[in-house]
Amino acid sequence: MCGIFGIFGHSNGKQIAKTGIWAEQHRGQDAAGIACLRIKNSKKGLIEVEKKPGKVREVLQGQDFDDLSGEVWIAHVRYSTQGKPSKRNAQPHYAQSIHGRIAIVSNGDVVNMEEQRNFLDRHDIQIYTENDAELIVASINYQITFRKRDIIEAIAQVMEHIQGAFSALVITEFDDRLFAFRDPFGIRPLFISIVEEKGRKTYMFASETSAFDAVLPLFGSGAKIELRMVEPGEIIAVGPRGIESFKGPKAERQAFCLFEFVYFSRPDSTINGKSFQAFRINAGRELCKEYPAEADLVSPIPKSGIPAGVGYASFSGIPYMPVIIENPSFDIDFGRRRTFIEPTEQERLLKAQLKFNFIADLIQEKRLVITDDSIVRGLITGVVNKALWQSKAKSVHIRIASPPYRFPCFYGIETKRKNTLAAAGRTMEGIKELIGQPTTLAYLSLEGLIKSVEIPKDQLCTACFDGNYPIPIPCVL
């Protein structure tokens, strides 16, 4: 999981890019980076890059950052999935083509890394890291330097050969435009916002629409805004001569990540004009429809379970009443990493115990509906369930606003080891046992979830729930 942001056409682009990528920091707190293109003329410019481990406000400051200047900016936040975060692995990555540097930021995961690395290796293109964004930009370089293609053709070619999820922004030293493209299946989100002020247009790209909201105070008050998603397989170029759209390879179907609806995106981000908060409240209502419960109150596991709780409560008429409280310093001191990524089981447990407190006087003798968005490892749910019984709940009805998470994701979420998934290879009874025997446990059906998000099933990637992978996964994995 990562976040990207790009901007062309605003004199304050540097500040806007910093604020925009900061608004996406929930998608990755391990490293951050930015690249800028200082345009000399329509054919030439200079790209410089700053990146390192740390949060946005730690990385994008200091003399090295202050020294940057330019007209086009792309930025990235990274969620480290393996090893310690390092400068090497941070994005933007870049390649040096025969015409100059090409820089990229990308969100997603390439499936045929090995094959593509070998191909590039045979063709004298060096790869310095294990990062898939570097592979993409090196492939673009190959197309430009050795196959003599122009940048649009090069990107289109790469979109053919690279398999996986990617939503990417690219700048080059031999062109004054900012390029955006999304994989043929459209697995990861990417939005474009065009802001018009006094006849001048600014083009911005972001993984989430809330980044556009965050930068709005940096524009004048009378700005006109146009917002849409970059299409699967679409290549967009924005620059001094306006916006152009090119058709890259498009898959026979779309496969937007359903888990973005469940967990990743900020609740205040939107898709098709509607907020994820709204979709998640929908899911809570559906959940209640499918699995009602006799209860005195509905409480979410914060923060992820809040909209499901709101929906469940409003559909059922049971009062919404938060009885599980996050330690107010927890996020500040430990960051917002989902608990499933901690080093050892013991450390995960201790942190989980520090994370929440339980309001005993509101719990005891009460019949509780407890909502969450999903169960990944089951650790949190187990800690919560146990604590509720210790606080003398009369009954604990756990309601999960998505189906059992049974299959690892290969398109940008780090759950590649199947054996850590609570629902993988377990019956419902087995999961109940794992999390400590709540009174009842129920998951929203896949149909219910799909209905909630108002997108047809054949435009969604549902692989983590049903194993139906839109792009074949190499068996080595």
Next chain:
Amino acid sequence: MCGIFGIFGHSNGKQIAKTGIWAEQHRGQDAAGIACLRIKNSKKGLIEVEKKPGKVREVLQGQDFDDLSGEVWIAHVRYSTQGKPSKRNAQPHYAQSIHGRIAIVSNGDVVNMEEQRNFLDRHDIQIYTENDAELIVASINYQITFRKRDIIEAIAQVMEHIQGAFSALVITEFDDRLFAFRDPFGIRPLFISIVEEKGRKTYMFASETSAFDAVLPLFGSGAKIELRMVEPGEIIAVGPRGIESFKGPKAERQAFCLFEFVYFSRPDSTINGKSFQAFRINAGRELCKEYPAEADLVSPIPKSGIPAGVGYASFSGIPYMPVIIENPSFDIDFGRRRTFIEPTEQERLLKAQLKFNFIADLIQEKRLVITDDSIVRGLITGVVNKALWQSKAKSVHIRIASPPYRFPCFYGIETKRKNTLAAAGRTMEGIKELIGQPTTLAYLSLEGLIKSVEIPKDQLCTACFDGNYPIPIPCVL
């Protein structure tokens, strides 16, 4: 606003003290400190202190912290009210009596500082800082060194002469006990928890009960727990020979800070066995009873307005639906300081705009009840109101779960400049204008609030709402 924690009687006291004070970090993120007493015998021990600006996990680590060891621990988190946070002003403070060091942590504010400083100055007792805790410990030293009193008498004497709010913990080098005391009016909270495991008792003191909850995983599972408040004017000593309670001076009435119910304490902390969350939900229900509204949804201003929103929604039957979202990285990067303490108006506004986002699709064409716990400066409420109208709300009914905050607090909350309070010297119309003309604005009555907290009015300090100061304020202020 500050938080304190103390422990006697556990072999893992250092870790428990660190975790306990960390759980109170919401009461002060500017500086932290700890003191420990290494007992040599019932008459003698050594006290050492570590403190500096920073958050708990930054301060209580490293070699200097690792070097500490002892049997009795007191810790503090500090909320800087003036100037830059510095090591000098951090607590614990200590004085050196003729028999050895005396260390203190205190929460509150002394009203007759000037007079007491002058008194000590005349009697050759040095004061190094402006901090009221140092004044208290210096006064105790005076009683011990020059008036030859024992430690209990000394504390009792100081409680007579020092006027103001204080809840304090004290250790000395000439006694193996931990002392706790609260001002005669009992303005600031202080709790004692006695945990018995296998016949051995551990005594802990904390500003909030949630600190006891946070350290519970560090005890065995079969522990028996006894919890009560330290009484106004009470002096408690805990040590190897058990617990003793002494009667210090007691005021003719109690005056527990009502604003602890409104804002300060964590929702999962309790008083009289009931959580602040419960009291705040009560207040939301009362608010609805007093000021109902025709609306489609109830949304809190997060996080402070949540329980009021829950209460309002449950009483009214209007769906609870959060449409104002905190930027998930805001607290992490800027801390949880209430917005009213930022340096300049401009900076406050920019931060306030970064702090929230508004879910337009859930807002537009909707009639909204917006709840918050209080209005101090009015900045946040104004930013929110304006944004809701921009998101095309049909109506905005602002409901505040406490009365207008009209009078500065001199007992531990830094609102001493009256002219910054939105409600001071403004009519209801004036406040509406200040915050940008919501459709309606209503505050819970003082009676309604008092009813919600289930404590008689004559045991509460209501000064910030009605100007009825239990302890006279020197006119110089």
Next chain:
Amino acid sequence: MCGIFGIFGHSNGKQIAKTGIWAEQHRGQDAAGIACLRIKNSKKGLIEVEKKPGKVREVLQGQDFDDLSGEVWIAHVRYSTQGKPSKRNAQPHYAQSIHGRIAIVSNGDVVNMEEQRNFLDRHDIQIYTENDAELIVASINYQITFRKRDIIEAIAQVMEHIQGAFSALVITEFDDRLFAFRDPFGIRPLFISIVEEKGRKTYMFASETSAFDAVLPLFGSGAKIELRMVEPGEIIAVGPRGIESFKGPKAERQAFCLFEFVYFSRPDSTINGKSFQAFRINAGRELCKEYPAEADLVSPIPKSGIPAGVGYASFSGIPYMPVIIENPSFDIDFGRRRTFIEPTEQERLLKAQLKFNFIADLIQEKRLVITDDSIVRGLITGVVNKALWQSKAKSVHIRIASPPYRFPCFYGIETKRKNTLAAAGRTMEGIKELIGQPTTLAYLSLEGLIKSVEIPKDQLCTACFDGNYPIPIPCVL
């Protein structure tokens, strides 16, 4: 002034490179960097670079440094001449050719920067910094990528077109060798050392031979060593197949920097098998021959004047007796930067006063010969002269072991502003006045200096003393 070091052929190359470049730190303390080539096969490898402002032991440590591995290493220490030291300006620099990266470290200064930058700009080669090493490597890239030359031809071409002083080391991703070359005039030094242990050869390059001495303890005790200078205009390649030497362009004459003998090189470094210490002692003896003095003792201005003092004393028979003492903490706290590079006159003066102390009991009533290697600005000499008179010297005979420094250097020493040179435009009387009227002042003649260094005048660059620039300087300077 900078220092470079390179190594091929040793399994402990990383540690040797770090120690070697550290031994050259006196040539630049502002920034340091290293590049390594991890060879995959004779045609391919990967280059990685670490560099930043700071001293060697600060830069070459930590995780980023630990992560480096490879078979070939080049390293650099930098002396910042303009602006703050930054990561951007640190070496190694690199360019990305069509076949892969090319990395360089270089010591010297390019004279026709502007012309060459424009040339590259017209040919689509980007230059990111003002640094001349980047210009050289970019020019090599141009030859390889656009003119399709092999690496040796490319270097030879660049040596034709780039005018100035450069001693450089180069590695590439498309060749498993380490390349070294020196400008046609041989202005800056560059040495090669071949160490043979058990039949295996290690090749090292360094700006000074003392770097080879420093790394010797890292080799076995029975190593056979071969040492020579890289010739002016020579290109050397060392690699798995041994050593090859190529003839690049050679100037009609050599022009080795005479100031290396006077000041730059460490006294324990050698040239033609003889130490700079020995040459400098020679110069002291010559100085005494040319300008004897009636005196009671000879004292150097430490540390630069020591060998001249030793030579002067031994020739004259006057006792050598140091009466000027460096504050022992001065270098440690302020570094060894020659005093003439401090920001303001006032700061320079204060530092100069802190730098030295004067042993009054050895000075008073004594006739002193005071030696130094040179006078650049005259600040130090002035401070010293004044202090000696205050300590009641009977007479002060200042003897400088080189001619008046009258002309700025454009080949790697930052004295480009002529008006700061004490001797520029001043008569001997004028200089005496500037430094506060010593009893006598005398400079070694150019002939005397040349005789001391045992190299014919037509193989030396004497420009700073006589304005005879071997390479024409663009008039814009």
Next chain:
Amino acid sequence: MCGIFGIFGHSNGKQIAKTGIWAEQHRGQDAAGIACLRIKNSKKGLIEVEKKPGKVREVLQGQDFDDLSGEVWIAHVRYSTQGKPSKRNAQPHYAQSIHGRIAIVSNGDVVNMEEQRNFLDRHDIQIYTENDAELIVASINYQITFRKRDIIEAIAQVMEHIQGAFSALVITEFDDRLFAFRDPFGIRPLFISIVEEKGRKTYMFASETSAFDAVLPLFGSGAKIELRMVEPGEIIAVGPRGIESFKGPKAERQAFCLFEFVYFSRPDSTINGKSFQAFRINAGRELCKEYPAEADLVSPIPKSGIPAGVGYASFSGIPYMPVIIENPSFDIDFGRRRTFIEPTEQERLLKAQLKFNFIADLIQEKRLVITDDSIVRGLITGVVNKALWQSKAKSVHIRIASPPYRFPCFYGIETKRKNTLAAAGRTMEGIKELIGQPTTLAYLSLEGLIKSVEIPKDQLCTACFDGNYPIPIPCVL
């Protein structure tokens, strides 16, 4: 080994104290600290302290240092002898008497620590560290608080009971003067300098006179200066009413540390109006008189052997010619700690090899006299001797300008473990073997050394050379 500095009577006292203690940094680079007294009236003031591990310029800067202000200043540099340097062990130390704080800086070592600690412990005075300065100030506090003595009497009493070496400066909160005192034997140095400008007197104390030289530029140019040593057993008070001298206990004899002449003091510091450089040159001449050698050149081991080499050369007429060069970055990166204090033998050896280089062309086929001030462990001498033979010296005559160092020091130098001393329990042949068989090895006789320093033997402590300890050492050591 430590250094102290104090000042009363100058409006720029803070800057002068910082510069003065910095000039003594060679006496201790592990920690530094300062205390200031802000006088309120002749009876009252406030003392504040800043100290921590690090060098002077690292410790005495930043907000905490900037916040200090006052009229009287005392400062300290510390050489850690055991464990890691920590804030706890840094000086100034202070005690809190019944009348206020007393702060101290001290140079030396107390011999009867254990006995005095037990005494204070029985009398309810706490000691927090193992540091002897804290013991002294705690003892002063005992005399003041419990024995009701005035400050002069208290110091005099302490000087009776505390056995060992101490030169100390004291300030208190209940007196506006600065106090200085030296142990009855006068083992460690302490000087007073009185500077009169325009009728106003400034009083300064320092361990070495070069500190007074360093601060002189901060005075006006017409200042009149009076300099003398604080006498053994003397107590001096300086303050607004001028200077007073009191007689404390005086020993039957003086015992000034002879090793201050040999190694510790800066060469430019003076005693009895003559520089240590002069005494050390004397010693080199005596050494030559006692142990002449047939040789081609005299070279010191830098920097400690320089004055002995100068003296030896001037007496013998053999040319002085430095052939051993310190790596110019060694001190900067590793500090100036004498090499004998490194953690392991292996590390000591590696560092010793990095520290020096040897100028082979000046060494080969030459007969060398190599001078040093002393041999402690013998490591350095051994490394040097071996390298000289490897550089093909014809003969190596090692000449040491002090007698064999055979007995540990208990008065402030950390050589308490006898078994690490090269000369302890070894014959001259044994030492020669240890250091690798130089051609000859000779030490200056004790008589020769004493003659050089121009002080009668019965006024010197010669314990490290002859085991004649002026103050009895507890047998436990």
